[in-house]
Amino acid sequence: MSIFSPKRLKAVAVDIGTSSVKVLELDRRGSSYRVGQFAIERLPRNAVVERGITDVEAVSGAVRQAIKRSKCKRKPAIVAIASSHVVSRTVQLPVGLREAEIEEQVMIEASQHIPHPLEEVNLDYQVVDSSETDGSYLVKITACRKEIIEGYSLVIESAGLEAAVVDVDSFAVERGFAFVTAGMSDALRGKVIALIDFGEVTTRLDIFVDDVAIYDRDHSFGGRILTENIRTRYGISFEEAEAAKLSGDLPENYREDLLEPFKATMAREASRAVEFFVSAGRGYESVDMLFITGGCTRIEGIAEVVQMHTGLPTAVASPFSPSGIKASAILQRQSPLLLKACGLAVRGAG
Numbered sequence: 472m473s474i475f476s477p478k479r480l481k482a483v484a485v486d487i488g489t490s491s492v493k494v495l496e497l498d499r500r501g502s503s504y505r506v507g508q509f510a511i512e513r514l515p516r517n518a519v520v521e522r523g524i525t526d527v528e529a530v531s532g533a534v535r536q537a538i539k540r541s542k543c544k545r546k547p548a549i550v551a552i553a554s555s556h557v558v559s560r561t562v563q564l565p566v567g568l569r570e571a572e573i574e575e576q577v578m579i580e581a582s583q584h585i586p587h588p589l590e591e592v593n594l595d596y597q598v599v600d601s602s603e604t605d606g607s608y609l610v611k612i613t614a615c616r617k618e619i620i621e622g623y624s625l626v627i628e629s630a631g632l633e634a635a636v637v638d639v640d641s642f643a644v645e646r647g648f649a650f651v652t653a654g655m656s657d658a659l660r661g662k663v664i665a666l667i668d669f670g671e672v673t674t675r676l677d678i679f680v681d682d683v684a685i686y687d688r689d690h691s692f693g694g695r696i697l698t699e700n701i702r703t704r705y706g707i708s709f710e711e712a713e714a715a716k717l718s719g720d721l722p723e724n725y726r727e728d729l730l731e732p733f734k735a736t737m738a739r740e741a742s743r744a745v746e747f748f749v750s751a752g753r754g755y756e757s758v759d760m761l762f763i764t765g766g767c768t769r770i771e772g773i774a775e776v777v778q779m780h781t782g783l784p785t786a787v788a789s790p791f792s793p794s795g796i797k798a799s800a801i802l803q804r805q806s807p808l809l810l811k812a813c814g815l816a817v818r819g820a821g
């Protein structure tokens with residue numbers, strides 16, 4: 472198993488989030504992509520905590536169920552670990568080294584830069600750029616504690632799949648985001664673009680310039696807050712509150728008392744996350760545009776509320792479009808849930 476995969480792999484993407492598992496297969500036709508199979512399966516509360524798998528049985532059960540419902544046939548799977556569990560370093564190595572020499576240098580660099588004993592980590596590397604002019608390669612070294620990777624492998628294998636690639640979620644988001652902006656590259660050239668993912672417990676900001684991620688940060692905020700508010704307000708269980716939230720089958724006062732205030736809070740969180748980036752001392756005074764994704768952006772009218780509050784042009788990010796990934800109309804409605812899964816699945820599109 473490796474973090475960086477061989478080319479031309481046919482595999483299913485398995486995105487394990489806090490609230491659900493998403494499985495997705497992409498097919499490559501020439502340079503274009505089309506969604507093959509997909510399914511989303513809910514996870515019980517606390518099966519995934521702080522992006523680590525705490526209940527292997529529950530998560531693998533959900534993966535198995537999702538694979539069954541989606542009718543995915545591929546056995547090799549691609550999963551993503553959270554970038555917060557990963558240490559990455561980019562080092563420069565001289566051009567002209569043989570594979571074995573690069574590996575040797577990577578081990579030497581890793582022993583100096585990775586803050587864990589090497590026998591406790593899974594290590595991988597990728598030559599990300601080679602610049603003949605200054606005589607060096609840029610090599611990205613990625614390391615993760617073995618126990619984190621083992622948790623994911625166990626889930627995948629218990630679900631009857633084969634853990635072919637363990638990716639890092641920030642790489643997957645970056646690849647998924649390239650589909651969102653496909654076809655807009657001229658208009659977005661040189662612009663500072665924010666992507667905010669409003670999930671179940673985490674809101675994550677990624678900043679891109681010319682499709683390259685230059686910053687990412689997790690903030691603890693997500694849709695669970697609204698579910699909890701529904702639960703306490705109407706005296707129902709968490710599961711009932713979640714189901715009611717999705718169906719909209721709630722009393723008249725829900726919209727005004729809970730939903731609209733939650734939308735306003737999402738907008739404030741978006742502002743705060745962007746302000747955090749601006750004050751991080753990267754030399755950027757603002758961002759030019761905001762894309763939003765994640766399950767909470769399925770809430771109607773959210774892009775308008777975020778745009779009004781932040782003052783930034785805002786749109787819901789979709790990887791599905793004629794110039795991105797081709798998908799059915801039904802699937803397009805689920806696009807806020809599937810950005811990361813698309814970024815994973817593209818590595819397994821064959």
Ligand SMILES: Nc1ncnc2c1ncn2[C@@H]1O[C@H](COP(=O)(O)OP(=O)(O)OP(=O)(O)O)[C@@H](O)[C@H]1O
Pocket residue numbers: 487488489490491669670671672673674693694695698713716717764765766767768769770807808
């Ligand atoms: N139609 C909808 N209306 C309101 N909220 C929704 C809707 N669909 C999904 N959500 C909410 O989106 C959240 C799940 O989003 P998502 O699947 O992106 O998160 P996750 O990946 O499981 O979690 P995290 O990223 O925090 O690990 C849940 O709180 C869910 O209730």
Ligand SMILES: [Mg+2]
Pocket residue numbers: 488489668670671765
């Ligand atoms: Mg998520």
